[in-house]
Each structure stands twice: as structure tokens, then as C-alpha cells.
Amino acid sequence: xxxxxxxxxxxxxGLLPKAxxxxxxxxxxxxxxxxxxxxxxGYAWLIIATVSFRTEGLLPRNxxxxxxxxxxxNWDFVTDAAIWNAMFNSLLIAxxxxxxxxxxxxxxGYALSRMKFAGRKGFLSxxxxxxxxxxxxxxxxxxxxxxxxxxxxxxxxxxGFNSVGGVALVMIxxxxxxxxxxxxxxxxxxxxxxxxxxxxxxxxxFRVWWQIMLxxxxxxxxxxxxxxxxxxxxxxxxxxxxxxxTKVANMPVFLNQLISDTAPTNWNQxxxxxxxxxxxxxxxxxFTQELLxxxxxxxxxxx
Amino acid sequence: xxxEIKNLSKAWDGVVGADNINLDISDGDLVAFLGxxxxxxxxxxxxxxxxxxPSGGTISFDGQVVNEVAPKDRGIGMVFQSYxxxxxxSVFGNISYPLKLQKVDKAGIKQRVQKVADxxxxxxxxxxxxAQLSGGQQQRVSLGRALxxxxxxxxxxEPLSNLDARLRLTMRGEIKRLQSDLGITSIYxxxxxVEAMTMADKIAVMSKGVLQAYxxxxxxxxxxxxxxxxxxxxxxxxxxxxxxVTGSDGEFRARSEAIDLVLPPDRxxxxxxxxxxxxxxxxxxxxxLVSDASPGAAGLTLGGMVEGVEPLGREDLVxxxxxxxxxxxxxxxxxxxxxxxxxxxxxxxxxxxxxxxxTEQSLLWA
Numbered sequence: 001x002x003x004x005x006x007x008x009x010x011x012x013x014g015l016l017p018k019a020x021x022x023x024x025x026x027x028x029x030x031x032x033x034x035x036x037x038x039x040x041x042g043y044a045w046l047i048i049a050t051v052s053f054r055t056e057g058l059l060p061r062n063x064x065x066x067x068x069x070x071x072x073x074n075w076d077f078v079t080d081a082a083i084w085n086a087m088f089n090s091l092l093i094a095x096x097x098x099x100x101x102x103x104x105x106x107x108x109g110y111a112l113s114r115m116k117f118a119g120r121k122g123f124l125s126x127x128x129x130x131x132x133x134x135x136x137x138x139x140x141x142x143x144x145x146x147x148x149x150x151x152x153x154x155x156x157x158x159x160g161f162n163s164v165g166g167v168a169l170v171m172i173x174x175x176x177x178x179x180x181x182x183x184x185x186x187x188x189x190x191x192x193x194x195x196x197x198x199x200x201x202x203x204x205x206f207r208v209w210w211q212i213m214l215x216x217x218x219x220x221x222x223x224x225x226x227x228x229x230x231x232x233x234x235x236x237x238x239x240x241x242x243x244x245x246t247k248v249a250n251m252p253v254f255l256n257q258l259i260s261d262t263a264p265t266n267w268n269q270x271x272x273x274x275x276x277x278x279x280x281x282x283x284x285x286x287f288t289q290e291l292l293x294x295x296x297x298x299x300x301x302x303x
Numbered sequence: 304x305x306x307e308i309k310n311l312s313k314a315w316d317g318v319v320g321a322d323n324i325n326l327d328i329s330d331g332d333l334v335a336f337l338g339x340x341x342x343x344x345x346x347x348x349x350x351x352x353x354x355x356x357p358s359g360g361t362i363s364f365d366g367q368v369v370n371e372v373a374p375k376d377r378g379i380g381m382v383f384q385s386y387x388x389x390x391x392x393s394v395f396g397n398i399s400y401p402l403k404l405q406k407v408d409k410a411g412i413k414q415r416v417q418k419v420a421d422x423x424x425x426x427x428x429x430x431x432x433x434a435q436l437s438g439g440q441q442q443r444v445s446l447g448r449a450l451x452x453x454x455x456x457x458x459x460x461e462p463l464s465n466l467d468a469r470l471r472l473t474m475r476g477e478i479k480r481l482q483s484d485l486g487i488t489s490i491y492x493x494x495x496x497v498e499a500m501t502m503a504d505k506i507a508v509m510s511k512g513v514l515q516a517y518x519x520x521x522x523x524x525x526x527x528x529x530x531x532x533x534x535x536x537x538x539x540x541x542x543x544x545x546x547x548v549t550g551s552d553g554e555f556r557a558r559s560e561a562i563d564l565v566l567p568p569d570r571x572x573x574x575x576x577x578x579x580x581x582x583x584x585x586x587x588x589x590x591x592l593v594s595d596a597s598p599g600a601a602g603l604t605l606g607g608m609v610e611g612v613e614p615l616g617r618e619d620l621v622x623x624x625x626x627x628x629x630x631x632x633x634x635x636x637x638x639x640x641x642x643x644x645x646x647x648x649x650x651x652x653x654x655x656x657x658x659x660x661x662t663e664q665s666l667l668w669a
Contacts, residue, residue: 193383193384194385194387194388194389196349196352196354196381196383197387197448198389198400199354200354200374200375200377200380201448202375202404202405202452207404215389215391216390216391
């Protein structure tokens with residue numbers, strides 16, 4: 001190899017490049033810190049409030065009005081069976097949704113992406129249109145459907161009105177349009193050749209879906225699972241409408257009962273329950289974040 | 304395995320992918336489907352594989368019609384341009400996948416995978432992930448996966464198009480040697496006519512869904528039956544000139560504003576019967592530079608000016624303007640032809656091709 005001569009770059013006019021870069025970085029960090037400040041203050045407030053007797057702004061106060069007064073009294077609820085019941089119900093709803101939405105979306109998304117059948121186009125546009133209807137508009141109709149489902153012997157107890165299963169069923173249905181469209185998009189991006197190769201290798205269509213195609217859309221499925229889990233965990237309107245009393249209440253409904261039923265409201269306890277509710281979500285995110293970050297880094301390799 | 308394709312057609316909502324294809328592939332042969340992209344060669348291949356259902360016609364393996372047989376029951380192996388490997392499995396996982404589905408026992412799988420991998424020269428890569436392999440290695444895995452189930456018919460869909468030029472040359476030889484050693488009937492889809500010429504026992508040239516010609520490579524090169532085949536087979540491609548062929552007293556001449564050549568009677572007879580212009584084909588390699596040492600005979604030479612020289616290494620590809628008509632010819636590089644030179648070319652008129660401009664059929668090998 002012979003070396004070719006390259007003219008050195010001309011020095012920039014004005015500030016030296018290093019100084020300019022430093023200024024730019026300072027500006028960027030300044031802007032970022034400023035824009036997340038409100039959220040940071042909010043979280044700090046929440047966390048301080050949960051371990052304080054009382055707060056004034058960000059300052060914890062004791063009974064005499066001085067600085068201090070740290071207490072774990074607000075966390076007494078962890079010994080209460082009712083919150084663990086609510087937690088369990090929340091988990092049940094969220095997990096049922098992750099499983100239900102996951103199975104239906106990957107199967108439906110694959111079919112809509114890869115197979116030809118009558119009404120495919122109509123189905124796709126219908127799901128989009130129906131997704132535009134807010135859950136609130138459907139509450140009364142769903143109420144009657146759940147009442148009717150509850151009348152079915154035996155299984156009606158699990159998926160009818162005032163049951164965790166019924167709430168999960170409704171939430172799954174509301175989440176499916178997004179899920180199916182999302183997974184269809186991921187399947188659309190996969191090359192046909194891999195599928196053809198598997199068919200020639202001797203796989204059935206179901207096996208192709210299960211063993212060959214599903215592993216390729218794992219990042220998409222992880223993202224969908226996370227969205228679905230959050231939606232299920234934070235679900236308020238549907239469980240609030242279709243459940244009665246504390247037995248089948250989930251965390252957000254329980255939190256609401258805390259505010260309205262106890263007088264006067266202990267806001268610091270509400271803050272503690274709110275923080276408590278976030279913990280499983282954080283754990284779930286830690287487990288899926290690696291997959292999530294992979295979505296755009298290496299969705300389909302090998303071609 | 305003998306493969307017969309009869310009146311095979313495929314159309315989607317009026318778009319024709321393959322139109323009335325008739326082919327007969329003998330046992331053990333390697334047949335190339337050659338044509339530009341979108342000519343229907345892959346469509347035809349996928350019908351043979353059973354991925355596409357034919358709109359009409361039949362495909363038979365050893366006399367048995369297989370139109371309704373599922374791909375997995377056809378006893379075929381296929382290699383794709385994109386390799387189509389399963390990225391979430393190891394090399395071993397990929398090659399063993401067809402055997403697992405056939406429920407071969409574990410020891411048998413291990414032994415057969417190792418044997419095929421050794422044959423492909425990837426025996427020490429079995430634990431690797433697909434993403435850790437180079438393109439050439441991936442194509443070997445893909446070939447191994449196709450071979451491991453000991454197929455009766457091998458299908459190749461442009462397997463070398465994604466490889467670099469040097470590797471393509473090596474793999475070309477390897478695939479051909481492997482195929483003839485194992486004696487597996489094969490169909491090889493390619494748009495590269497050099498690949499088709501060097502590897503195939505017979506070539507099926509396709510264009511716009513229609514089978515243009517099906518013959519041994521030498522015949523396609525020496526005796527092209529259509530204008531399309533003449534233009535597609537051979538590299539650099541054949542030159543075409545519009546000429547009028549006339550004959551009197553047993554002497555035939557091809558004339559236009561630019562040229563005037565004497566043609567041998569056995570070539571020109573049929574063309575002379577046509578009133579008006581015909582297309583005369585002349586391969587770049589069928590001319591010789593006229594010099595003092597080897598003067599050309601009268602009526603068998605063309606004079607022109609050099610407009611461009613592309614050195615190909617062994618030869619120069621020279622663009623010549625002959626009274627305004629462009630031609631590309633191959634000239635010995637030691638002659639030192641330069642742009643702007645006036646040169647005289649002796650034409651080997653015994654290799655000239657003539658085509659009817661209307662029907663695009665040959666006037667020599669109809």
C-alpha cells in the first residue's frame with residue numbers, strides 16, 4: 001500500500017474545537033438536567049414522604065414542627081393481609097394478561113403476516129378502528145357481557161363479574177389490537193427464506209411458527225410483555241368498575257379505597273403504598289431490559 | 304431422480320410468474336435456470352420445492368406427479384441466497400434440524416452431522432453460533448443442512464450471489480464437484496451466465512416467465528435459437544447490427560449504411576429470403592485485428608475508430624465505432640490499441656448469427 005496524502009483539516013474559525021465541544025456538552029447536560037428536574041423532585045418527595053411523620057415541601061417534620069421525625073410507621077401496612085391480597089390480585093391480572101396477550105398476539109400476528117385467508121384485510125383495519133374506542137365507552141356493554149359470562153356454571157365463577165379472571169379477560173381484549181399489530185409488524189420483517197427452509201427441512205406450519213419464527217421475534221414479545229404487564233399492573237378503571245369490595249381489588253383500587261375510606265387521609269401512608277406498588281414493576285423491568293434494548297440492535301441476523 | 308415439468312404455469316391475480324414451462328431433467332444432471340431477475344426462475348424452483356402451488360401443469364419426480372405432495376415429503380434439500388439459517392441455533396443445531404424432525408436417534412444424528420460437516424470443511428465449527436461465521440462458512444452450513452438428509456433432489460437459489468468474487472469461484476468448483484461425486488440431481492438458479500456455463504450439464508434460459516431455450520451450454524453459445532439467448536449467453540455480450548442480407552450468383556452480402564460483409568452461403572441463405580432488415584449477431588471474440596503480418600481478405604473486414612479501451616487483463620475490451628455503429632470486440636492486449644486509433648478488424652463470418660427482427664427467432668437454428 002502506498003500512502004496517499006490527505007490535506008490536514010483547516011482550523012475552525014472562532015473558539016478552539018476543544019473549548020467548543022466542552023461548551024456544547026455543558027449546554028446539553030444543563031438542558032437535560034433542567035428538563036428531568038420536576039420528575040426527580042417528585043420522586044424524591046415521594047420517597048422522603050414515605051419515611052416521614054409529615055412533610056413540608058421536601059423537608060421532613062416531626063410532631064413539634066422541627067426538622068426530622070423519620071418513622072417507619074407509614075409502612076405498617078406491609079403486615080396487613082389486605083394489601084398482600086391486592087398485590088396478589090394485581091400480579092394475577094398482570095400475568096394473565098402477559099400470557100393471554102402474548103399467545104394471542106404472536107399467533108394472530110403470524111397468521112395476519114404470513115397467511116392468506118378471507119377477511120384478512122378487513123380484520124386488520126377493523127382492529128385499528130376498534131382500538132380507537134376508549135374502554136370507558138364500552139363499560140356498560142362489557143358489564144352485561146360479564147354478568148352473562150358469570151351465569152355459566154362453574155367457569156362463570158372465574159371469568160364473570162366481580163372476579164379477577166373477568167377483569168383479566170376484559171383487559172386482554174382491550175390490549176389485543178395493539179399486541180396483534182405490533183407482532184404482525186415484527187413477523188413482517190422476517191425473511192420468507194428461513195420459513196421456506198424449515199418447511200423443506202420437514203417442519204409443520206405450527207412447528208415453523210413455534211421453533212423458527214418465535215425465537216426471531218423474542219425482542220418484540222419482550223416489549224409487548226412489558227407494556228402489557230404495566231397496563232395490567234396499573235389497571236384501575238376496569239377493575240374498579242367490575243369488582244366489588246376488597247376481596248378482588250387490585251393495588252390501584254386498594255390505593256383508592258385508602259384515600260376515600262379513611263378519614264382523615266394519611267397521605268404519607270398513601271405515598272408508601274404507591275412506592276410499594278412500583279417495586280414489582282421495577283423488578284420486571286430489570287429482567288426484560290436487556291431483551292428490550294436488543295430490539296433495534298439485532299432483531300433478525302443471519303441474512 | 305428424474306424430474307419432468309409439463310406445461311407448468313404460475314400466476315397471481317393476472318400477473319404471470321411462469322408460463323407453460325416444459326422441462327425434462329435426467330437423473331444425476333445439474334440443470335441451471337438462467338435469466339435476468341424477475342424472469343420466473345425462482346418461481347419455477349419454488350414450485351418444484353412445493354412452496355408455491357402451480358396454477359397449471361404438473362411436476363413429476365420419477366414419473367410420480369408431486370403437485371399435491373408437501374415440501375417435506377418430496378425428498379429435497381434447498382440452499383438459499385440468504386442462507387436462511389436459523390440464527391438462534393448453533394451450527395450443529397442447524398445441520399441436525401432436518402434429522403431431528405425425521406426422528407433419527409441421537410447417535411445417528413451426531414454421526415451424520417459430523418460426516419456432512421467434515422465433508423463441507425466445517426467440522427470444527429459445530430459449536431459456533433451462526434452470527435460468528437463468515438458468509439462463506441454460513442453458505443457451507445446451509446449446504447450441509449441441505450445434504451444431511453440425503454435428498455434425491457438438490458435445489459439452489461442463487462447460492463453464491465452474496466459471496467465475494469474470489470470465494471464464489473472456489474465454492475462454484477466445490478458445489479459442482481460435490482454434486483457430481485454424490486450424483487444428486489440438482490437445479491441451480493442463477494442470473495450469472497458464467498456460473499451456469501461452467502457448472503451446468505444443461506441450461507434452461509428463461510425470460511419473462513417463458514422458457515427461451517433448454518440445451519447443453521455449448522449449444523446455447525454456438526447455436527442460440529432466439530435473440531434473447533444470443534444476447535444473454537456469452538460474456539462480454541454479443542454485438543447486434545441491423546443489416547440487409549442479399550444474395551446473387553451464390554455470393555451473399557450483409558449490408559447497411561455502416562458495413563458491407565461477405566457471408567458464407569450456408570449462414571446467409573435463409574436471411575436473404577427476408578425482405579428488409581435482419582439482426583446480425585457477432586461475438587466480441589470472433590474478430591481479429593488486421594495487421595501487415597495477417598492482412599484480412601477483401602469483404603471480410605470492418606474498419607473503425609477506437610472509442611474506448613477496457614483492459615480485462617489477458618485481453619482488452621475495445622469499443623469501436625464503425626461508421627457510427629458501436630461494437631465491442633476483444634483484442635489481444637499486446638497489440639497496444641489506443642483510443643483514437645483507426646483499426647481494421649477481420650471478421651470470422653463462419654460464426655455469425657442471424658435473427659428475424661420480428662419473431663426474434665434464429666434464421667440458422669430454427
